[in-house]
Amino acid sequence: MNPRLSRLYGVRGWTILAAFSLLVLVVLPLLHPQHVSTYWVTLLGKIMCYAIVAVAMDLIWGYAGILSLGHGLFFALGGYAFGMYLMRQIGSDGQYRQPMPDFMVFLDWKEFPWHWWNSDSFWWAATLVIVVPGLLAYVFGYFAFRSRVKGVYFSIITQALTFAAMLAFFRNAMGFGGNNGFTDFRRILDIPIATPQARMTLCAITAATLIGTLLLGRWLVTSKFGRVLAAIRDAEARVMFCGYDTMHYKLFVWTLSAILCGIAGALYVPQVGIINPSEMSPANSIEIAIWVAVGGRGTLAGAALGAGLVNGAKSFFTQVFPEYWLFFLGAIFIVVTLFLPQGVLGLIDRFKARS
Amino acid sequence: MRILITTICFLSFNAFAQDAKVVEKLAFGESDEQVEAVAALVAAGTPQAAEILQALADGELNTSGKRVLIVKGESAVDAQTGEKLANVPEDKEDIVVNNRLRRELGGALAALKLVSPDLEVRKSSVRELLANAEPGMLPIVRKALATETDAEVKAMLEQIWAALELKAGDRATRLAAVQKLGSSRSPATKTLLLGFLDAEKDEDLRSEARKSLQAIEGRLAWGERLGVVFTSISLGSILLLAALGLAITYGLMGVINMAHGELIMIGAYSTYVVQNLFRKWGLFDWYLLAAVPFAFVVSAIVGMILERTVIRWLYGRPLETLLSTWGISLILIQAVRTVFGAANVQVENPALMSGGVEVLSGVVLPWSRIVIIGFAAFVLLLVFLLLNKTRLGLFVRGVTQNRDMAACVGVSTARIDTWAFGLGSGIAGLAGCALSQIDNVGPNLGQSYIVDSFMVVVLGGVGQLAGTVYAALGLGFANKLLEAWQGAVLAKIAVLIFIIVFIQKRPQGMFALKGRAVES
Numbered sequence: 001m002n003p004r005l006s007r008l009y010g011v012r013g014w015t016i017l018a019a020f021s022l023l024v025l026v027v028l029p030l031l032h033p034q035h036v037s038t039y040w041v042t043l044l045g046k047i048m049c050y051a052i053v054a055v056a057m058d059l060i061w062g063y064a065g066i067l068s069l070g071h072g073l074f075f076a077l078g079g080y081a082f083g084m085y086l087m088r089q090i091g092s093d094g095q096y097r098q099p100m101p102d103f104m105v106f107l108d109w110k111e112f113p114w115h116w117w118n119s120d121s122f123w124w125a126a127t128l129v130i131v132v133p134g135l136l137a138y139v140f141g142y143f144a145f146r147s148r149v150k151g152v153y154f155s156i157i158t159q160a161l162t163f164a165a166m167l168a169f170f171r172n173a174m175g176f177g178g179n180n181g182f183t184d185f186r187r188i189l190d191i192p193i194a195t196p197q198a199r200m201t202l203c204a205i206t207a208a209t210l211i212g213t214l215l216l217g218r219w220l221v222t223s224k225f226g227r228v229l230a231a232i233r234d235a236e237a238r239v240m241f242c243g244y245d246t247m248h249y250k251l252f253v254w255t256l257s258a259i260l261c262g263i264a265g266a267l268y269v270p271q272v273g274i275i276n277p278s279e280m281s282p283a284n285s286i287e288i289a290i291w292v293a294v295g296g297r298g299t300l301a302g303a304a305l306g307a308g309l310v311n312g313a314k315s316f317f318t319q320v321f322p323e324y325w326l327f328f329l330g331a332i333f334i335v336v337t338l339f340l341p342q343g344v345l346g347l348i349d350r351f352k353a354r355s
Numbered sequence: 356m357r358i359l360i361t362t363i364c365f366l367s368f369n370a371f372a373q374d375a376k377v378v379e380k381l382a383f384g385e386s387d388e389q390v391e392a393v394a395a396l397v398a399a400g401t402p403q404a405a406e407i408l409q410a411l412a413d414g415e416l417n418t419s420g421k422r423v424l425i426v427k428g429e430s431a432v433d434a435q436t437g438e439k440l441a442n443v444p445e446d447k448e449d450i451v452v453n454n455r456l457r458r459e460l461g462g463a464l465a466a467l468k469l470v471s472p473d474l475e476v477r478k479s480s481v482r483e484l485l486a487n488a489e490p491g492m493l494p495i496v497r498k499a500l501a502t503e504t505d506a507e508v509k510a511m512l513e514q515i516w517a518a519l520e521l522k523a524g525d526r527a528t529r530l531a532a533v534q535k536l537g538s539s540r541s542p543a544t545k546t547l548l549l550g551f552l553d554a555e556k557d558e559d560l561r562s563e564a565r566k567s568l569q570a571i572e573g574r575l576a577w578g579e580r581l582g583v584v585f586t587s588i589s590l591g592s593i594l595l596l597a598a599l600g601l602a603i604t605y606g607l608m609g610v611i612n613m614a615h616g617e618l619i620m621i622g623a624y625s626t627y628v629v630q631n632l633f634r635k636w637g638l639f640d641w642y643l644l645a646a647v648p649f650a651f652v653v654s655a656i657v658g659m660i661l662e663r664t665v666i667r668w669l670y671g672r673p674l675e676t677l678l679s680t681w682g683i684s685l686i687l688i689q690a691v692r693t694v695f696g697a698a699n700v701q702v703e704n705p706a707l708m709s710g711g712v713e714v715l716s717g718v719v720l721p722w723s724r725i726v727i728i729g730f731a732a733f734v735l736l737l738v739f740l741l742l743n744k745t746r747l748g749l750f751v752r753g754v755t756q757n758r759d760m761a762a763c764v765g766v767s768t769a770r771i772d773t774w775a776f777g778l779g780s781g782i783a784g785l786a787g788c789a790l791s792q793i794d795n796v797g798p799n800l801g802q803s804y805i806v807d808s809f810m811v812v813v814l815g816g817v818g819q820l821a822g823t824v825y826a827a828l829g830l831g832f833a834n835k836l837l838e839a840w841q842g843a844v845l846a847k848i849a850v851l852i853f854i855i856v857f858i859q860k861r862p863q864g865m866f867a868l869k870g871r872a873v874e875s
Contacts, residue, residue, distance in 0.1 A: 067677070143856075143859045147859040149862045152673050155674065156611065156813050159806065159809070160806065160810065160855055161851070163806050164848045164852055164855075167851075282806065290682075323692075323693065326685045326689035327689050329682070331686065333679055333682020334683065336678075337669060337672075338665065
């Protein structure tokens with residue numbers, strides 16, 4: 001095998017990855033919509049968006065030891081950035097039959113606020129999806145890492161950040177639709193999104209992005225950069241005394257992680273069809289951490305797996321026993337932290353070692 | 356004065372003679388005549404007039420042929436002559452009271468109460484009239500003013516009088532009224548004077564009105580400032596109660612207990628349970644005496660169980676502790692939802708704590724909040740004594756400062772952890788008990804305070820109570836001052852951003868324990 005490829009994954013890893021790609025990118029489109037309903041395709045797409053977030057989270061938590069309780073913010077910012085474009089694509093088909101988005105008509109606004117500038121351009125929206133979360137993360141991270149805020153303190157201020165943002169986005173004056181956020185999307189690039197084909201395409205794009213994210217992350221953590229990151233996680237002071245400027249390492253991976261979340265958010269919004277400020281609630285961000293913990297920290301693929309497991313369970317529980325979901329979720333938090341520090345992947349490895 | 360009293364006596368002697376025509380109008384007249392009659396009865400201001408109007412309002416005023424009767428159950432009195440009838444006539448008919456008349460009646464009854472011999476009745480009546488006095492009431496207000504002896508009621512009567520004269524009186528009385536209004540403290544008077552300024556042409560009167568207006572505004576501004584200071588201290592004391600327990604557990608174990616908010620919630624629900632029991636026993640007003648220790652014990656026990664079963668096994672892994680305690684909080688929320696239902700439950704203030712004390716007109720300080728400020732100070736004192744004057748406190752401080760060294764000299768750190776965690780949780784329970792008096796008690800109670808209490812702890816730093824106190828009060832003031840200026844949501848956002856920036860400058864909070872370790 002090519003050494004560049006084998007650096008990322010072994011034969012087994014590549015096989016699983018190839019099988020997954022084949023399944024989602026070839027088999028699923030063939031079965032859809034006759035044998036697999038659009039509901040499942042949308043659910044899969046949604047969960048894969050979460051998986052991208054989980055991989056991004058694993059990059060900073062599993063490899064750099066930074067627990068962010070504010071990643072939902074970057075996810076939502078990406079979603080809002082792309083949502084603005086989707087709102088413009090509704091055109092005059094909204095409830096009020098006006099060229100402005102419904103909530104602006106409702107608020108009696110005559111022109112777009114400044115941050116909606118150029119929002120009808122797809123490429124501008126795509127740029128914002130990357131730049132806004134990235135810039136915010138860079139600025140926030142720069143100050144936090146420069147002052148060596150770490151551990152629980154860092155977690156708490158990220159939580160404060162997302163909480164503050166949530167409160168801000170609840171305000172109508174922000175120009176993001178207040179409580180209701182954005183919804184009622186019709187088209188992307190003038191193509192209707194409610195059709196099965198469009199759903200499948202979005203799902204496939206998400207799958208491709210997830211695979212890309214996994215490979216990028218894997219490439220990063222197996223490089224020298226990744227080793228320094230792991231060293232920072234385990235003994236930051238020693239790495240500093242060895243002459244590394246740890247701040248830049250942390251800042252880079254932190255910003256990258258935020259950008260990945262933003263992309264995931266942008267993919268999430270057209271599939272789920274709504275984005276509102278509750279995506280920024282601190283509870284959502286903490287849940288992201290548990291996806292990673294369930295799958296296994298510091299494994300990337302495990303994080304994606306964890307996102308799938310927890311959200312799959314969530315879909316199941318909220319439909320079948322809605323009142324037990326919080327019990328189950330709470331139990332996962334406790335059981336995983338107490339008994340499965342390596343997550344599900346660690347459990348599998350342990351079984352293998354025994355047999 | 357004497358002349359006035361004589362006049363009133365004279366009027367009441369003639370009451371029946373005068374009333375007869377008026378009552379006839381009231382009973383048989385058209386709508387306009389009825390309203391006139393009501394005004395006339397108010398102007399007369401006799402007890403009989405009050406009785407007749409009350410009867411009309413209660414639907415007890417009936418007509419029977421040409422006679423007007425007050426029918427109460429099985430007895431009937433002729434409203435014109437005062438003669439008692441042997442039995443209630445068969446042909447009695449109700450007098451129809453339309454909406455217009457009913458409105459007039461309401462004001463009229465309040466006005467008549469002004470001359471009631473009962474001080475409490477007079478007080479409630481002037482309070483009602485302060486907001487909605489009609490020009491037609493001027494005579495009775497004058498009359499009441501002449502006979503009133505209670506200083507407080509008299510002052511309010513003067514306000515009503517001035518407000519009425521402002522509309523009706525000649526130049527001299529208007530001037531007197533404007534000057535009188537200058538001593539008012541109520542926002543309603545301010546609006547009244549503003550309206551007067553718009554309508555009045557006379558320059559002298561206008562300048563007087565402006566002077567009075569300034570005086571009122573000055574007083575109102577003081578009231579507002581006092582209100583802001585009070586709500587700030589109140590919020591600060593609530594934050595202090597919510598964060599105090601967290602500060603102890605975090606300081607001791609470096610563990611952020613995400614379930615702290617739910618321990619607060621458990622305290623609030625314990626209060627709810629005690630309240631219901633005491634209501635059943637008929638001792639409702641005393642339930643808080645039992646609820647305070649009960650909430651403490653319940654939350655403390657839950658906290659100690661958590662420490663023994665979960666948190667103990669995660670020492671040295673603060674981030675994992677954070678996640679597992681979050682899981683605990685989810686379970687506790689859902690458990691409460693399952694047991695008590697998802698809706699908020701009713702916790703009522705005991706009689707002693709309801710209502711408030713009015714320090715200035717328009718500035719009412721609710722008793723519940725005053726009691727909570729006192730309670731927070733009391734809890735703070737207890738914690739201070741516990742930490743500084745007892746053996747347990749000594750050990751807790753020792754473990755906080757240097758866990759390994761404390762263990763080396765024979766402190767059983769594990770046991771100290773459990774006790775301290777119980778203490779912190781118990782204080783959360785006390786916070787819940789206090790919050791139940793002013794906030795909604797529901798499964799999400801804890802969630803709404805958890806972020807705030809983290810902010811207090813993070814801002815204050817660990818290891819010293821002083822930091823927590825300053826941080827709580829500081830945040831209380833910052834929040835309320837900004838709120839008065841920019842609204843609640845922006846204030847909250849500004850405070851959160853301030854904390855984020857502050858942590859950059861002082862990552863260990865305001866009052867960090869000084870050490871020389873690289874990793875701290």
